[in-house]
Amino acid sequence: MSEAQRTPFVESLMEASAQARLPGSGIGWLDAARRENFDAFVAGGLPDGRAEAWKYTALRALSQRRFAASDAQASTLAIDIDGFALPGIDGPLLVFVNGVFREELSRIGQLPAGLSLLPLSKALQGDAEPLRFALSRHYREGGDVFARLNAALAADGVVLRVAAGAKITQTVRLLFIGAPAEQALAWHVRHVIELGEGAELSLVEQHVTAGAHQNLGTQVTDIVLRQGAKLRHVALQDVSEGSTLVRHDSVQLDAQAHAALYALELGGSLVRHDLHATLAGDASRLDTRGVFALRGRQHVDTQMSIRHQALNTASESVWRGVADERSRGVFRGAIVVAEGADGSDASLSSKNLLLSGQAEIDTKPELEIYADEVKAAHGATVGQLDERSLFYLRSRGIPLAEARAMLTAAFCRAVFESLPEEGLREHINERLMAQLPSA
Secondary structure, eight states, X not given: OOGGGXXXXXXXXXXXXXXXXXXXXXXXXXXXXXXXXXXXXXXXXXXXXXXXXXXXXXXXXXXXXXXXXXXTTTTTOOOOGGXXXXXXXXXXXXXXXXXXXXXXXOBOSSOOTTEEEEEHHHHTTSOOGGGHHHHTOOOOSXXXXXXXXXXXXXXXXXXXXXXXXXXXXXXXXXXXXXXXXXXXXXXXXXXXEEEOTTOEEEEEEEEEESSOOOOEEEEEEEEEEOXXXXXXXXXXXXXXTTOEEEEEEEEEEOTTOEEEEXXXXXXOSEEEEEEEEEEOSTTOEEEEEEEEEEOTTOEEEEEEEEEEOSTTXXXXXXEEEEEXXXXXXXXXXXXXXXXXXXXXXXXXXXXXXXXXXXXXXEEEEEEEEOSSXXXXXXXXXXXXXXXXXXXHHHHTTOOHHHHHHXXXXXXXXXXXXXXXXXXXXHHHHHHHHHHSOOO
């Protein structure tokens, strides 16, 4: 990138890199990976509309913004986390404020047998070699600009491991709180999650706000499920309406492993979620469920790719979107059934509602099949509320505004019906009702 092309965004992150005091500095392979990823970030800058992965999400406004490197107050800022509690979820908890780990707000003193849960900063103080494969990764795809940035500057995160055969009955919660600061901040967290053979875990990830702010947060998560492991992962995103949040998740499933991933997107000004899953072992299964409900001028972009590369694998993806006022939702779901992945069963459904003439939803399902004896289906719709259903409810004496709210809420709630935790389902329904228009 020439000096003329260098944007305020890139310049501010270059300054952040020069000031950064990152955990694990001095570990040769880690320093080299950070350096290579940051050099690639600076050379490429932010992508424009010509990059296919960012075709529907413009970054021009972000490129003109500057972000401070760190928040000196994040480690001592008074935060009341009771307001972020989830009904029925009271197991181990890690709390981060503007990307800074807060031990006094966390609960990791008494962990169930077979569960290891540490902030990345502490894990790197011990034997860092088990983290080498994940943390030395180089992101070379053009659309991975924020993953490169994260790999270069992540100062903390989560290292979670479940031992082979361990079935963790308590739900683990990761809480990420964005808080106001003297100036807009850029924070970066990096997670490594591994479930051993036959292990089971339920995990809830929350992104919330303690006051209005315009921070940038990036998160990169690597998840590996060994043979026969089972993971249920619920991600709830409800950040400040002025903030930017970019998440990049990679999931690998070995033979007979099963992952059920749920996502609820409610907040943020610009939110991006990249989900890449590989069904690498025979008879592995992936279920994904997601909803975005947008209003104002929100922009949420979900990019999902699922690769079947083993025998008799299965994936089912059900996604719903609602956009009101001048908001915009983007969903791309790509499924690849690779050569040799015979017997695969893949389905993808993306259904969307426009509640305003100024709202926009772009949905793009993709399906590539290179194997035999495959069962696959995909479909996408963008429309408005069904007039017949509205008429039926109004004929029963229900006012129009209430009827519209009821139908919209039911459209979204159906995605989370398979969640076994009743309290968590009810919490999600309440948050959806608060977000959806009532008039």
